[in-house]
Amino acid sequence: MFKKLYAVLVIGAALSCQASPSKPTKVPGSNDLQPDEQQSIVLQNVTEMVTKYNYKKIDLNDSISGVIFDRYIKALDGNHNYLLESDVKEFEKFRLMLDDDMKAGNLANVFYIFNVYQKRYNDRINYSIKKINDNFDYTTNETFTYDREKLPWVSSAQELDKLWTGRVKYDLLNLKLANKDMAKNKETLRKRYQNLLSQSNKLSNADVFQIFMDSFTESVDPHTNYFTPSNAANFNIEMSRSVQGIGASLQSENEYVTIKTIVPGGPADKSKQISVDDRIVGIAQGKTGEFQNIIGWRIENAIAIIRGTKGTVVRLEILPAGATAGSKPKVVEMVREKIILKDQSAKKEIKTYNQNGKNFKIGIISIPAFYLDFDDYRSGNPNYKSTTRDVKLILDSLKQAKVDGVVIDLRQNGGGSLTEAIELTGLFIKDGPVVQVKDARNQIEVDKDEDPDIAYSGPLLVAVDRFSASASEIFAGAIQDYGRGIIAGTQTYGKGTVQSAINLDKVITTTLSEKISSLVGKTKTVGTGSQNKFGQLNLTVAKFYRISGGSTQHKGVMPDISFPSIIPLDKYGEDTEPSALPYDVIAKSQYSKVGDFATVLPQLKKQHEQRMAQSASYKYLLEDIAEFKKTEAETSVTLNEQKLKKERDADEQRNFERANQRRVAMGLPALKKGQTKPRNEDLDFVKVEAGQILIDYINTDNKLTTVFK
Known part of the structure; x- marks a missing residue:
């Protein structure tokens, strides 16, 4: 199916590689961010691909232009804290223009809106910094409204001043309740606001572009997404549960890139020269490269140059925790390695129960996502990282421990690789269909487990909640349809659409013949691998259906035994998304149930x-x-x-x-x-x-x- 899809994408599209971005009108008081030609090219191409090849066919017209406009304004100021009523009224002239702008690759109006917003944001923070020195009376019966989403836009700067005076008063009161030293509280709050201003001033045109592209793609369907190159890299790290770097998590603190955790066995740990709360002030590539001072950098930019290809050298200038800013930094040289993010992988535990004087051991496997290191898998590395491989090893250890049953915990598991959902199901059934996939041309593919080996054949329960989605729903639905295990929890999310991850470099920068030879024949992908120039498009290309015929889209999987949900079902889930595709049914697959819980469920529910x-x-x-x-x-x-x-x-x-x-x-x-x-x-x-x-x-x-x- 995906082979055919890529052929259609490539042959059917005459994608543009040139665009002429217009410059937005300058907005004094903003950073005057400007779109670049590369973003204009991406906008044109993504617009064409989404409108022509998304499973949900749409016309990019004035109607959807209005939806995109509303989403963009909400993404910038959904709580109505910064923009004035007059700003929003002025922006209304763009409401029905965005569709034409997108087709032309014109981001001038989009950036103008953002620059006005940023001016208002910076004005509010600067105003708040000035108000910190006020002496507030905390004996009055005033209130501060922190949730303004449903309130009208503020009509004047004076009204905004009043709103933000309340915000400063509330922030200081919060600090005062914990510490009576108001001088110290005011300094703490001043630094907090100055940091907000600093972060605002570090925003780049890539940030603006990402916000607008999110507004566009989510107006079409909730799961078509564009990722800028840096966000594409982060997405693929999430999918593979691995990263090439030094093995440390970083955080921005007071203009410094600060080390917060260190991965055991990683390069930072092996160096024995780096500790938690150390600050990185400079970065150099290789043994002889010049150091770049990174004080004041955005954390994303620092991470991008600390990461790198396995086996390459990076040198860091480190200020140890507690050292003064004027201290001489030490230089630490490390060789980058591939770091497996074990804390984000499948884990096991064994719980012992006593019932009627008899002990039972239940193995619980918590799976946070359906991950697959696609690059290692594609290169033939026999030790590639994947959910199924990890769970198979865990099941082997649980069988050795002689557990009486196994719980697969998929709560909060938002999905991931389709391949992994199929293969994980295969650990519990002999063979047969797992999921059906219908593409935009109504062609149906039945994806099967073809491995007759069974990793675990004992009693099985799958725990789900409202945030169990996509691949989690495929697995839980198949287990339920086969009668292989009990499903317990709440109704799942209802994300039943298929996305194909498309490296836009392979679409935009190559000739038509090169596109065909490089793209046709690819298997189902979960990522693009290395960082690229134009970013990545995750395009909705198909819908999932259970082997019993019903879609997992919109409706999700209903549990056999229900728990009350602390997650509000009316606020979270596919059925709360205005642009979500509907539920429907196709013919069932040919499969043989291995069991039927119908006779025992009433008793289990009663107990x-x-x-x-x-x-x-x-x-x-x-x-x-x-x-x-x-x-x-x-x-x-x-x-x-x-x-x-x-x-x-x-x-x-x-x-x-x-x-x-x-x-x-x-x-x-x-x-x-x-x-x-x-x-x-x-x-x-x-x-x-x-x-x-x-x-x-x-x-x-x-x-x-x-x-x-």
Whole structure:
């Protein structure tokens, strides 16, 4: 299917490599950011590709131009804190022009809007810095409205001044409740605001372009995305769970690039010369390259030149933690390596339960995403990183530990590689179809597990929640359709569309014949590999369908045993997205169920509900959901110090008591005030109950006898 898709993309498109970007009108007080020719070229090409080859066919007309306009304004100032009513009215002249601008590669109006916004933003922060020295009265009954999304735009600069005076007063009050030294509080807040101003002034035209392209693609469908080159690199790191670099996470603090964590066994760790909170002040490439001073740099720009190809040398000038700014930095030389992000990979644990005097061991495998190191896979590296390979090793170890059942925890798993979803399913079934894929021409491909080997044949439960999406839904849906395992949790996200990751360099910078030879024949991709010049387009090209015929799109997967959701189902999920594709049904695949839980589910539900009726943890979960809804509905806060302190103290006491109630309910000792909570302590009640449901199943009289036994 993807082979045919690429052929259509390449042969059918006469993509432009030239554009003439107009310069936006200058806006005094902004950084006067300007689009470049490269962005204009990308805009034209992405516009054409999205409108012609997206699964959801659209006409780029005045109607969608208005949708893009609204999304762009909301992306800049969704809370109505910076722009004036007059600004928004002036921008209205662009509402029906954006579609024509995009076709022409003209970003002048887009950048003009941003530059006006940035001027307003900088004005507000500068105003706030001046207001810090005011002496505020905290005995009045004023309030500060922090959620203004549904309120009208502010009509005058004077009204904005009033709004931001309230913001400064609130920020200082927050600091005052923790520390009575107002001189120190004012200095702390001044530095915070100055940092906001500094970050604003570091924004580049690439940031503006990314915001606008997000507004465009999300107006078409929620999962078609354009990534600038640096964001494309980050996307592919996320997909592969690996990065080539020094093995340290970085953060911007007071104009310094600061080391926050160090990966064990990575180059930074091996050097024995770098510690957490050290500051990087200079970077040089190779053994002889000149140092670039990076004080004041954006963190993204610093990371881009610290990362590099495995085996190459990078030198860093380091100011150790605690050293003064005038100290002489030390030079640390390192050879970059491929770093496997283990903390973001599949993990296991074994929980022991006692039921009716008998002990049961349940293996729990938490899978954060369906990842695949595509570059290693494509190059033939037998040790490539992938979800399925990691889970296979974990299952082997769990079988050696003689667990009685396995829980696959896909909560918060937003998906990833389609290939991995299919192969992971194959670890639990003999062979057969896993998912159906329908492309824009209504051609249906059935993707199958063709490996007859089974990694695990015992009792299985899959835990899902509202943020289980895409590949998670393919896996959970297949397990449910085959009758291979129990699905427990909440309705999943409903992301049932297929994206193809397209390296725009291969579309824009090559001739038509080169495009055809380089693109046709590629398999399903999850990334483009190395950083490029024009970025990456993740284009929606097809829809997923379960082997039983129903789409995972919009509706998601409904659990066999339901839990209440702390995630609001009416605010998060595909069915809340205005541009989402609808649910529909196609013919079912030819497959043979390996089991049927219909006869045991009523009993399992009854046992689950009986436990929940007596469970303090379940009661607290319901109370947390009610409290979350109440808090979410609030839009303002009091500026009366005494009232706010009373509210905060009550909240703190309630949270402390609730935390201890949860601990006791989970069999852990209560903590005293000020006592530090033990590291890696697990209070995940839902995970524990998932294992208990599986044990209930194991103990049923009419337990399934599958073909695997």
